[in-house]
Amino acid sequence: MPKISDAQRETRRQQILAAALRCFSRDGFHNTTTADIVRESGVSQGTLYLYFTTKEDMVVALADDRHQSEAFLNALAQSEQDPVRGLLTLIELHGRGLTEPRRLDARRVGVQGWAESLRSPRIHASVVGGMALVREAIGQLIQRGQRTGQIRPEVDPDGVARTLIATFQGLVLQVAWGEPVDLHACGRTMRDMIGALLTDAGKLTLAASPAFDPPAEPSLD
Amino acid sequence: MPKISDAQRETRRQQILAAALRCFSRDGFHNTTTADIVRESGVSQGTLYLYFTTKEDMVVALADDRHQSEAFLNALAQSEQDPVRGLLTLIELHGRGLTEPRRLDARRVGVQGWAESLRSPRIHASVVGGMALVREAIGQLIQRGQRTGQIRPEVDPDGVARTLIATFQGLVLQVAWGEPVDLHACGRTMRDMIGALLTDAGKLTLAASPAFDPPAEPSLD
Amino acid sequence: MPKISDAQRETRRQQILAAALRCFSRDGFHNTTTADIVRESGVSQGTLYLYFTTKEDMVVALADDRHQSEAFLNALAQSEQDPVRGLLTLIELHGRGLTEPRRLDARRVGVQGWAESLRSPRIHASVVGGMALVREAIGQLIQRGQRTGQIRPEVDPDGVARTLIATFQGLVLQVAWGEPVDLHACGRTMRDMIGALLTDAGKLTLAASPAFDPPAEPSLD
């Protein structure tokens, strides 16, 4: 029974996805041909379509994989006792991702996914769904903070969440562009944003976040 | 060979660009064919290439047109006497643009330009150049604010500028997605961001901004 | 390597052929993929090629199976004492086959075999060979009728045979199209054709044929 094992199948799938990610990052989604992915991945044309029904399918898969790892960050932040510390951890964790060279391709492909999502309902659903998860995570942290009295009660959890996410999205874009983003400064600004939400008492306790104030420099490639 | 006047020529050019904008917004850059633009604009296939040497040329032209109108907003903000008021005006003006239905297509095409800029040096130059103008405008306002003592001296003008722009970029994205962004709440959060930059004295003086707190409803459509 | 019995092998073969027949009838030969046949038959991709060396092989096998059953009809008609009655029986038997819903798929695939035979020597040989058998059967009946004096001596046996077969072929086509063929009327016309071959004495003795004048309704479906 030459039926392939699930592990083998998943390995193959990741092999293709990794190749697609490199191609999409380098040439863009529309300028990547299936032949490129074949060359980069080492599998045959036919095999490609054994794992993905369409080129678009690969973009969706990449987006979904990405959200899965983001969901992990969310959970990590939620597990913090102190909700304000949770927020800072979230910013910290996502901020760290902004600088990792390993994720350069993912960021570049992410930006392309934004463009594709304006056209493809499937990609739109995937990408907006991914954002919703983060938004809810932030919203819950803020609400917890309001219940503990650490965060001012008149703060709108959803509005803050959207704004914070928006800021991160813009930074992803700028970093993808290869802009010399000073994440130290941006991180401080974002912490200031958080600080502005707090009651005066809490505000003073904010410490620096290592993601944005690293000992070494977090420069991008 | 009856040469046409410059005005006629510019009219034609705008006619084509307007059609391209609608097409790119609706179908995306890569799924818009020159035939689509011909259909939408009413000019012929050949005429397209009398005004633009390439399809990509149209994206660049659209981006440049956009930056021109943004430069106007920057100048408007700079002309304010009070630099902090100038900052708020800038946020106000750009925020207003987020909600105008007229600019829906421009926003959607803008997001696509981001993706294209990762691949095309020309588009990259145009789009990043556009951002630089805004960044400088903000940076100068902050520096003026620091000179007047309204803004804390340890604030990094460029970092704040990038962060503010990033936030706007993310909001453009979310609005382009058709997300129910509560601009009221986002605006308040952004003003809080600005507030966090100020000396404590200045902080309390921040008033509401009509773009985010409109008398009527701020909804997108 | 557990060898299977001939009976098992033949059962499998028929299972595959039956599936192929349904597929070819539904989608046409060229629009049926081996994957379709796999799905319809329940055997695996590889097994298909244990029983047939090629997709075309299946069409040939289907044609041959068909001719085998037609040969049986021929033999049945030949066994009639009276050659004119034998001719009418032949028309009767084949006419019956035109209406059987069970053979709907066979008729549709038969028409496709005609087209394929123009291209594939193998299919051509099979299909034309099948026709030759019927032609000879008819020719011999006519010759017998001429020897008994029932059929006019100047009648050309081969020409009549070809013409009769042509008529049936056309009716197969029309029935395959789902046309509302009135087989009652067609049968009467064909019997008239036969009648025209006879000496005047024999002509009057022609009775109705149950295939075309059934007690129940002759409708196709």
Add this chain to the structure above:
Amino acid sequence: MPKISDAQRETRRQQILAAALRCFSRDGFHNTTTADIVRESGVSQGTLYLYFTTKEDMVVALADDRHQSEAFLNALAQSEQDPVRGLLTLIELHGRGLTEPRRLDARRVGVQGWAESLRSPRIHASVVGGMALVREAIGQLIQRGQRTGQIRPEVDPDGVARTLIATFQGLVLQVAWGEPVDLHACGRTMRDMIGALLTDAGKLTLAASPAFDPPAEPSLD
């Protein structure tokens, strides 16, 4: 204004259709690639799709062109004063078409159209519609014959029409196969069929038809 004239356009179209006809006849519809038609016609790939939206479109166009010329034959036969003579003329005219080497390709492609019509609604409509025209022409001639008393009143016009057409369809098939059809004999048999429809008085007056009894031999290609 480089807009092509209607005549030029039609010439181009026929040039492509003629090439397609040769290809389809030689290799079959499904084994003809658009590249083959390009090679045979001398136009480019792109031009092909300027005149036909799809490969299937060409089959439909070929079928429609064919019906147009058949409609002409029908009209010719209808214009005969004597309806029985009209019937014989129709058989004569279509019979003539069976032997013309010029139409060899058309016949072979016609048979393929039958197969395609089982799968494609468009081709089905075209092909069955073409048959309907002939059927009505024959039916009307028979009804006229019945009104004049030349044809027995109990004859079913539609049944006879279908049967006659069926016979022709079968002969087309056999001739397409390259079978040595003796059209002399078949013609005589068909005239006998017609004769069997007549009153006894009329029957004796049937003369030979030059299409089936030519001075020279009517051999095929």
Add this chain to the structure above:
DNA sequence: GATGAATGAGACTTCATTCAT
């Protein structure tokens, strides 16, 4: 200046067949 017919390279996807297990 304007037109639009023509081009042809190239993209995505399918599918009959093979062969290691």
Add this chain to the structure above:
DNA sequence: AATGAATGAAGTCTCATTCAT
């Protein structure tokens, strides 16, 4: 014997760009 994953050649159709009129 049976399986089904893998293959890769090939096919249809698209589309940015050109150029004769």
